[in-house]
Amino acid sequence: MKVILATAKQQIMEREWLPPLSLGYIAASLESKGIEVAIVDSEVNRYDSKKASEEILSHKPDAVGITTTTNNRLEAIQLCNAIREKSKTLIFVGGPHFTPTARDALEKVKCIDVVVRREGEITTLEMLEAYSLKKGFFDIPGISFRDEDGKIVENAERPFIQDLDTIPMPAYHLFSLKKYNARLEGEYQSPNTIGVVSSRGCPYDCNFCANNALWRRSLRTRNPEKFVDEIEYLYDKYGYRSFDIWDDTMTIKKPHVKGICEEILKRKLDIKWYARSRVDSVNKEILGLMKEAGCVSMGFGVESGSPRILKSIQKGITIPVVKSIIKASADLGFYTKAFFILSLPGEEQEDVSASLSLIKELNSYGKNVMAGAGIAKIYPGTEMERIAMSKEILPSNFSWNTECEFPINRLFNDIVSVPLFVQPQLPLESLYVEIDRMQKRALSDWFWLIIKSLIEMRNLGELKIRITKFNLIILSKLRKILN
Incomplete structure (x- = not known):
């Protein structure tokens, strides 16, 4: 069986x-059982749905899996439709958007065959094995x-994987890593x-959080030694020296973060x-140890x-x-x-x-x-979505899986x-004025970081590399501010 994940x-x-x-995690799980897998990342390759579908179907897959967030769900649906126009291959979808909108997605998007809800490593494997055996x-x-x-x-929920160390390391070899910058x-x-x-997960109950809807307040941690094994593998095999730790909140369990730092x-x-945290889950001691560990x-x-x-938002x-x-x-x-x-439910001007x-x-x-702010967004499955429905901010017949547009968003690019x-x-x-002021202040600080970095450069070759990178950064920030 050949599977494309995209x-x-x-x-x-x-x-x-x-x-x-x-996708790397799911690919590794499938490969561990002998299933042939390729990954088509439309984001890094800048593929539109037509180009992405052509690339996917050129592999002649038996099944195609597509992950998406709510932010690019309509593009994912366009990709599903483009694949279906030219192929009868099994199309399954997953991720933080389709998990809370599974029924609506199947009702509105006829080309989707299966929605994999929440964690996909075991579920996807079992689903594909059943499909290959025509069960x-x-x-x-x-x-x-x-x-x-x-x-x-809609089948029963699958229990979360309690031992994350039983999941194979992401299939890094399936990514064109040089494209990721x-x-x-x-x-x-x-x-x-x-x-x-x-x-994986977070035990808190913030009412605006899409991850809360996905993970249902569960939290599971990896063995610190095995986690650092993965870092060391990426260090030795691919030469990585910088790591973005994607945990929702890395520091909730202090023995966990201490174990990682010590390792x-x-x-x-x-x-x-780089780590994401909560102010109530760290102290000066933990921060000092994290600093020492890089x-x-x-x-x-x-x-x-x-x-x-x-x-009111249950931040705690x-x-x-x-x-x-x-x-600190x-x-x-x-x-x-x-x-x-800004503009959280019930907020008044004095709160702003x-x-x-x-x-x-x-x-x-x-x-x-x-420090900066954005405007509150509504995501499916959250308490904020329920509030928005009750206050008719969203119509009662609103579908997350049909074309829609909110023109006011353009004000904030x-x-x-x-x-x-x-x-x-x-x-x-009125909030736009404040957001705009903060963005311009952010641009000023970016220039400060650039000057600091140039001062620290060691040779002309490094100067050339940094100027090229900074050009990309400045253009990106200017686009966000001036558009």
Whole structure:
């Protein structure tokens, strides 16, 4: 059996990419059972649906699997349709968008045969084995499909994989790794970066979070030694020195992050890495150990400067802790990102003002702090989606899997197919002024980082490489600000 796993292009094309690890994991699981697999990454290759479908079908696959987020779901659906126009091959889809919208997807997109919900490593393998043997899908947990009469069947959920170390390492050899050019946050003179995962899920219940809908507040961690084995493999085999740790929140279990840091230090790995965290899951001791082990960049989801809104979105953090940890991170020399969201449910102007005030204060902690905000987006399966339906921000018959467009998004140069949480008491046009001001401040800080990097250069050859990279960075940022 030959299987193609693919992505669809993004509405807004980025200039930096990392390999899609979800496909790498599933590919490795299939290969472990002797199934032939290839990966077609439309994002890094900049394929539209026509070109991507041609490339996919040139392999003459028995089955095609496509993953997508809500941001590029319509492009994924276009790709499914383009494949179906020329082939009767099995088309299955998965990822954080199709998991909560499985029934709607099967109702609206007739070319989709199967939806693989949540984790795909075991489910995809069992589904493909049943397909190759011409068995039915009724006994396979974790999928939705149509039966022979066209009736939609949603099988029971598959339990999450508890031991993540039983999953094979992503099939890195199936990616054209030289095409992936992402760099670490704040480390724009660094060599190319690769993504890695040390845990899956998050136990918190933030009402806006799409990952909460996907993982159902579960958290599972890898063995630190085996995780660092993967880092060392990528270090030795492919020469990677920079790692983006994709965990939703790497630092929730302190023994886990301590074990990783200690293992990196024991092996004397000269690496840099970026971690996402919560302000209530770290302290100065943990941050210091992470710094010693090579962590150079930290990302914190703060969301709001209003205690009332933090409580209403179930974030579970306090403003004093936010200030303390962001300051500690900045003082230790981390490039520190603090993410805020404006127009959260029930937000009033005074709440926005509190967020803007806190953003300004956090940015005053140092040039290595980048606090900024975006507008709240509605994602399927979240509590925010339920609120949006109840307040008729989204119509009751809204479908996530049919063509739609939200023109107000263009004001923020944002994806037009993902609805923003629009509230009458907070006109988005007024928030645009504040977002625009923050973006321009961000551009100023980017120039500061560029100058700092050029000062640190060692020779003319390095200067040429850095100027080429910085041209891409500046063009990308200017496009986001000026469009």
